[in-house]
Amino acid sequence: DGGITQSPKYLFRKEGQNVTLSCEQNLNHDAMYWYRQDPGQGLRLIYYSQIVNDFQKGDIAEGYSVSREKKESFPLTVTSAQKNPTAFYLCASSSGRETEAFFGQGTRLTVV
Amino acid sequence: AQSVTQLDSHVSVSEGTPVLLRCNYSSSYSPSLFWYVQHPNKGLQLLLKYTSAATLVKGINGFEAEFKKSETSFHLTKPSAHMSDAAEYFCVVSDRGNAGNMLTFGGGTRLMVKP
Numbered sequence: 001d002g003g004i005t006q007s008p009k010y011l012f013r014k015e016g017q018n019v020t021l022s023c024e025q026n027l028n029h030d031a032m033y034w035y036r037q038d039p040g041q042g043l044r045l046i047y048y049s050q051i052v053n054d055f056q057k058g059d060i061a062e063g064y065s066v067s068r069e070k071k072e073s074f075p076l077t078v079t080s081a082q083k084n085p086t087a088f089y090l091c092a093s094s095s096g097r098e099t100e101a102f103f104g105q106g107t108r109l110t111v112v
Numbered sequence: 113a114q115s116v117t118q119l120d121s122h123v124s125v126s127e128g129t130p131v132l133l134r135c136n137y138s139s140s141y142s143p144s145l146f147w148y149v150q151h152p153n154k155g156l157q158l159l160l161k162y163t164s165a166a167t168l169v170k171g172i173n174g175f176e177a178e179f180k181k182s183e184t185s186f187h188l189t190k191p192s193a194h195m196s197d198a199a200e201y202f203c204v205v206s207d208r209g210n211a212g213n214m215l216t217f218g219g220g221t222r223l224m225v226k227p
Contacts, residue, residue: 004155033214040121042202042219043156058214090155099206100146101215103155 003027006091006104013078013085013111021076021107023091032074033101036060037088046089049074078109086111114139114205118218126226131175131190133221135203138184145186146204146215147177156202162186173197198225 004025013019025032031050035043045058049068063082068074074093078085088108092101119134137143144163148156160171167179177188186203203218 006155040220042217045214048214088153092156099144100158100161101156103148103157105155106153108153 004091004093004102004104006089006107008107009105011107011109013109015111016080018077018079019109021078021089021091021109023074023076023104024072025074025091025093025102026072027093027095027102028071029093029095029102030071031094031096032068033092033094034058034064034066034074034076035090035092037090037106043090046076085109114143114216116203116205116216116218118201118203118221120221121219122222122224124224124226125193127195128192131188131193131197131223133188133201133203133223135186135188135218136184137186137203137205139205144206145177145179146206147171147175147186147188148202148204150200150202150220152199159188159201193223193225195225195227198223 007022033048034046037043044060046064047058047066049055052071055066055068065077088106090106091104094101115138117136146161147159149159150156159175160169162169162179170176175190177186179186201221204215206215
């Protein structure tokens with residue numbers, strides 16, 4: 001089945017540690033996105049990539065980093081510079097402009 | 113620039129009664145508009161989309177939405193609510209002026225369905 005896979009579903013991190021969230025898609029989509037969702041709030045864009053080896057900052061990129069070495073993969077690293085990383089993280093992909101995005105099932109990150 | 117306003121953060125209906133979730137948008141171009149649903153701790157699922165074809169769009173699970181350009185609205189409706197409809201709903205806009213195809217999300221509406 002085609003789709004987007006995020007792993008892990010739950011992740012715990014100690015303060016001061018970096019952690020990487022995985023996102024893989026087999027939809028052959030060029031564009032991929034990372035969003036952050038906090039309780040009772042909408043989605044905020046962290047980073048997006050329209051093509052392999054290229055990515056752009058979204059609205060809240062500080063404290064995060066990404067890579068796009070393969071079309072299928074767009075991992076997100078939450079660095080120790082991110083002051084409030086506890087949140088629900090959603091990865092998405094789309095085939096082009098004005099088309100819908102397909103979402104993964106999310107990763108819930110908790111800093112302990 | 114594009115933006116989306118969901119006029120109600122919470123909507124409560126009784127099972128079997130109609131559902132109306134309101135959405136207004138602004139866009140510099142002819143937009144594409146979407147409604148997504150999110151159940152707790154899950155990803156977002158596309159309910160329906162408008163991409164400049166018919167203004168009345170039918171989606172999954174009996175939902176539909178009407179694009180009204182004069183009112184810049186894209187309200188989501190369903191004739192009869194079911195308990196399984198209880199979830200968070202997001203109205204989303206994208207227009208061709210947006211180089212990254214970034215979707216702009218509304219703040220969400222939590223739908224509660226009472227038995």
